[in-house]
Amino acid sequence: MGSDTNTSGKTEELQLDIKDSPAHIAEQDDVDVAAKLAATADGPLDPETARRLRRKIDLHLMPLMCILYLMTFADKISLGQSAVLGLLQGVRLTQNQFNWLGTIFYLSYLAFQYPQNLALQKFPVGKWMSINIFIWSIALLSHAACKSFGGLFAVRFILGLCEGAITPGFLIVTSMFYTREEQTRRVGYWFLMNGIAVIFLGFVAFGTLHTKTSKFMPWQWLMIITGLLTLVTSILFWFFFPDSPANARFLTPTERAQAVQRIKQNQTGVENKKWKRDQFIEAFTDPKTWMLAFFAALAYVPASERLITNQRQIIVSMFGFTPIQTTLIGCVDGVAEILWIWLAVTAATRLKFGRAYAGVFMFGIALIGAILLNTISLHKKVGLLFCYWLTIAAISPFTLALGWLASITAGHTKRTTVNAIVFVAYGIGNAAGPFMWKKVYQPRNRVPWIINAVVFGVCALVLLLIRAYLVWENKKRDEDFGEKSDYYDDVYLTHLDEKGNPVQKKVDRAFLDLTDIQNREFRYVL
Template identity: 65%
Template sequence: MDSASDHSEKQPHNAGNAVKENDVDIAAAFALGSDAPLDPAEAQRLKRKIDLHLMPLMCILYLMTFADKITLGQSAVLGIIQDTNLTQTQFNWLNTIFYISYLAFEYPQNLALQKFPVGKWMSINIFVWAVALLTHAACKSFGALFAVRFILGMCEGAITPGFMIVTSMFYTRQEQTRRVGYWFLMNGMGVIFLGLIAFGLIHSKVGILESRVPLSILTNLIQTSNFQPWQWLMIITGLVTLLVSVTFWFFFPDSPVSARFLTTEERAKAVQRIKVNQAGIENKHWKRDQFIEAFRDPKTWLLALFVASSNIFNSVTNQRQLIVQQFGFTVGQTTLLGTVDGAVQILTILSGVSLVRYIGHAYAAVACYVPAFIGSILLNTLPSHNKIGLLFSYWTSIYAVTPYVICIGWMGSITAGHTKKTTVNAIVLIGYAVGNAAGPAMWKKKYQPRNRVPWAILSGFCFFSAVVILALRTLLLLENKRRDRERSDDDKYDDVYVAHVQADGTTIEKKVDRAFLDLTDRQNREFRYIM
C-alpha cells in the first residue's frame, strides 16, 4: 500500500475520491494487496475446492425443491384429484397460485437476500417450504391445497435468486453458466426421483400393475383406511427436504469472505479469482441509484420478457403425467415414463450449457428452440394412434426448458452492482412467475386428450422467445462496440479510497480497486458484456 495512506487521518489521500465503507463491496478488504494475477494452478485448485463444497449442496437442494414443486403433478395420477374432489379448473389454479404467490413475494425475497446472509435466509425458507409440503397430506379440499401452495410459492422466491447470487460470488463469468446448468439439471433428477417413489408407492399397494386397469379402478385398489399414495408422496419428500434445510443451515456459506471451508488466505484468493468479473461479491447497503438504474436499463426488460415468454412452456411440468397418460399409456407406464422425462431434461440442459462455450449464450438458446419447436409441431400433426411418436415428440419439446437455464446463467454475467443485481433478479423472476402463472390456463378439459391448442401456443412462444433473446444479444453487442470506441480516459474510479476507523479510533484510508467499488455495469465503462 502507498505509505501516504497511513497518515490519512490528518491529510486524506484523495478527499474527492473518498467513499464510505458501506458503499464498497464486502470483498474490498480481502482484495487489498492482491493485485497480482492469481497463479493459474492455484486458481484451478481453488475452483475444485469450491466446486466440491458448493455444488453437492446446491444440487441436492435444487433437486428437492423441484421434486417438491412437481409433487402436485405426480399426485394427479395417484388420486389427489378424486380424493379432494378437484375439477380440472381447480387443479390448474393450484399450479397458478404457486406462481402468483411467487410473483408477489419475489422482490421482498430479493431484498431480504441483500439484507441478510444468503445461505441462512435460503435455509429458513426451505424449512418453511418443507413444513408446508408435509401439510399437503392433511389437505382434503381445494381451499386447503390452495393455502399450502401459496406458502410454497412464497418460499420458492428465495431459492433461484439466492443460487444466482451465490454462483456469481464464487465463480468467474465464464464458469457461471455451466454451474447454473449443473444445479438446474437437478430438476431432471427430481423428476426421476419422484417418479421412482411414485411407482414404488403404487406397486406396494397393488402388486404387479395390470396394463388395462382404468384409473378409477386403480384409485380404489390403492386406497387404504388412512393414507393414499399421493399423501405418502408428500410426506416422504417433505421429510427429506426438512433434513436438507437443516444441513444447508450448517454447511452452506453466505459468501467467499465468510466461507468456513476456506482458510483466511484462500478467502482472499477466492476474491482475487473473481476480480475479472468486474462485479464484486455483495454489498449489504441498499442503493437507490442502482435500484432506479435497474428499471431504466432496457436489457432488464428484454430479460424479463424473454423469461416470461419462455416459461409459458413450464406449465407442462404439472401437466406432463396427464399428457402422457392421454397418449394411451396406463398409470404404471405413465409413472415410469416420467423418469425418462427427467433423463431427457438432464441431457438437454447439459448439451445446451455446453453449447454456450462454442457459440455463445443467445445462439445456444436459439439452437435449443429448434428441436422444441419441431416437437411441438409434431404433437399437433401426428395421428392419435401413434402414441410412441407422440411420446418422442413430447420428449423433443423438452428442449424448450434449456434456454431459460442459459438465460439465468447469463444474467449474472451481464449485470453488476449488488442492489442492481438483486433488483434485476427480482424483475426477471417476476417475469418467470407471470409466464408460469399464465401457462396453466391453456390446459383446458375441452382440449384433451390431444391438447392441440396448448401445443400450438407453445410453438408460437418458442419462436417469439428466440427473437427476444437475439434482440438482447444485439443490444449488448452494440453497447460493447460503443465502449470500445470510447477514449480510455475514464479514471475517476481508478484512485478511490475508503476511510476505515480502527479500534483505537484512528482513521486510515485504503485504496479500492474499481472491481470492488460496487459499480453497476453501466457505471463501470471497463465492463464488457459477454455474448
C-alpha cells in the first residue's frame, strides 16, 4: 500500500462525498458486512468454480425458499377455500364480515411494511423471517379455535403483519447470493410456487371436505394442516436458512469469500446493518422508485391475490360450471400460473427479451384474453374459461419486476426502503382490485374486464417507460465515466490479522454500501 495511506490507530468515518485526500479509512459499520471477506478473495473466480458454487447455493436455498413461498400463498388462499368448507356457517359470518377478513390482512400488511423492512436491515435476515414464520403458523393454527368474527379478525391481522417480512426478505437474500443475471430466474422459481400452492391447497381442501368428525368442521382441519406445515417450515428456516454469505454454515470459509467475490459484479454488496439517512432520502427522490411503485399498484388491480383467492370461484362459476367443476378447475388455474411465470422468466433471461419486453409480451397475452371475454358468447363456457386462463398471464410481469427491483437498487438502507414503498403500493393494488367485481356487473362482468384490459395496456407502457429511463441513465454514465471513474477507489478497512496486528485492506467499491446513484460504475440491467 502507498505511503499516502493513513496507518495510524485512529479511523475516520467514511464520507460519501469524496475529499481531496487520495485515500480514506472506513469504519466497519459504514461498509458492507462482506467487505472483509472480499478483501481475502484471490481474484476473479474461474467459471467452473463459480458454477459449482452456484449449484451448492441453489441446493441449499431454493428448496427452502420454494417451500416457504408455497406455504405463505397456501395460507393466504386458505381463507377462500375455508368459505367453501363451511367457515361462513360455522362462525356465522355475514358476507361483509368475510370480505373484511380479506381486507384486514392487506391493511395490516400495509401498516407494517416499512417496520418489517427496517427490521430486516437491523436483524439477521434468516432469523427474523423464521420468527415471523413461526408467529404466522401459530396465528394460522389459532383460526381453528375462533368462534367469532372478532377472533378471526385478530388472527388475520397478525398474518398480514408477519407476511410483510417474507417477500422483501427473499429479495434481499436473492440479491446477496446471486448475480443480477441469475436473480430474475431465481425469483421466478420461488414465485411460481403460488401456482403450485393453488393446486396443493385445492387437493387438501378436497380431502378435508370428505373428513367427517363430530367436533371439527372441514375448514378447521384445513387450517390445522396448513398451520402445522408452516410451523415445520419455520423450524427448518431457523436452523438451515443463512442470514448472508458471510455466515452461511453450508459454505466453507473459502467458499464464503468466493460467494462474495462471485456477486461482486452486481455492485450492490451483501448487506449493511447501519441505517443511513442519505440513502433513505435518496429512495424517495429516485424517479424509478415511484415508477416501480406505480407499476406494482396498477399491476395488482387485475391480478389481485384477493381476486385469485376469494373471487375466482364466483367468476368461473358464472361461465356455467357447477360448484364441484369450479373447485376442480381451480387446480388448472395454478397450472396456468406456473406456465405463464415460467414463460415470462424464460423470455426475459434465456431468450434475452429483457424484463420490460418480456413483461409487455405477457400483458399482450392477458389483454387478448380480456378482450375475448367481453366478445365471446356467454354460452361458450369452455371458450370463456380458456380466455380467463389467458388473463392469468398478467400475474407474471410482477415476478419479473421483483427480480428487476432487486438488481437495479443498491445501498442496503435504500434497498429496504424501496422494497417497503413498492410493497405498500402492491398492498394498495391488492386491496383495491376486488372492488370492481360488483354484483351489478354479473354475470357478464363486462365493466371489470374492460378495466382490466385498460390496466394491462397501461402497465405495459409503464414497463417501457422504466426501461427507457434506465437506458438513458446508463448512456449518461457511459458519457461521464472518464471524469468520475476514480470515485471511491482508495478506501481502506483496518482489521486485525491472526497475530493481532492492525492490517489495512483495500475495499472494492462494490462493498462500500454505495447506492446505485452514488456508484457511477453501476449499470442498470434491462
